[in-house]
Amino acid sequence: MSAATEEKQYRLDSLKWLVVTVLVAGAIYGNYYYSTESLLYRVLAMLAVALVAGFVAVQTRKGESFITLLRGAYTETRRVVWPTRQERNQTTLMVVAVVLIMSLILWGLDTLFGWLASMVIG
Template sequence: MNVKSEAKEYRLDSIKWLLVVLLVVAGVAGNSYFSAEPLLYRVLALLALTAAACVVAYKTAKGASFWELIQGSIVELRKVVWPTRQETNQTTLIVVAVVIVMSIILWLLDTFFGWIAAMIIG
């Protein structure tokens, strides 16, 4: 197999990250400056700035590797065998039963040691 893997070249990453920070700062400052405007307009503007910041961050090396991590996580999530509703209910009931039994055991031990301490102290 002859597979050519071309490494992407990420230039000016520090400037891109600076632009991301500036977009976030502009969103915070703009939200404060335009506080008299309706909330809907401010939220829409913040969503637009967030989308722009995400696009710029994606164009960096760390942003691209983060996106690959997200895609790999989605692939692995599809491989998970989820329990059926019956299995979930049975497991929940077992956990509740064990918690109740352990609570009774600990209560009895506490009562016993309290009785012993009361007998010693008087």
């Protein structure tokens, strides 16, 4: 028995990235060149070029691994156990309390050291 696994072939990746670069550079130049046109038309054109460039980029090895990363991240976000409203409120109040206490301590130390410096300097 042979367990032959087919690995997807990524041909001409360099050429695909060159196409993506040319598309993005062309969109930037076109946006500058047609700066007198309506903003809506320019944004729509940029979105269309971004979609085409994204489609070409996904056809590469790095693009495919990026999509795999996004799918994994989405799966992980579904596993997150979010805090309840009470836990969120208690944590927020604790953070606010610690910040207030630390600010009072730092204010007190600043005042003390300022007073000591003025006593030494005269």
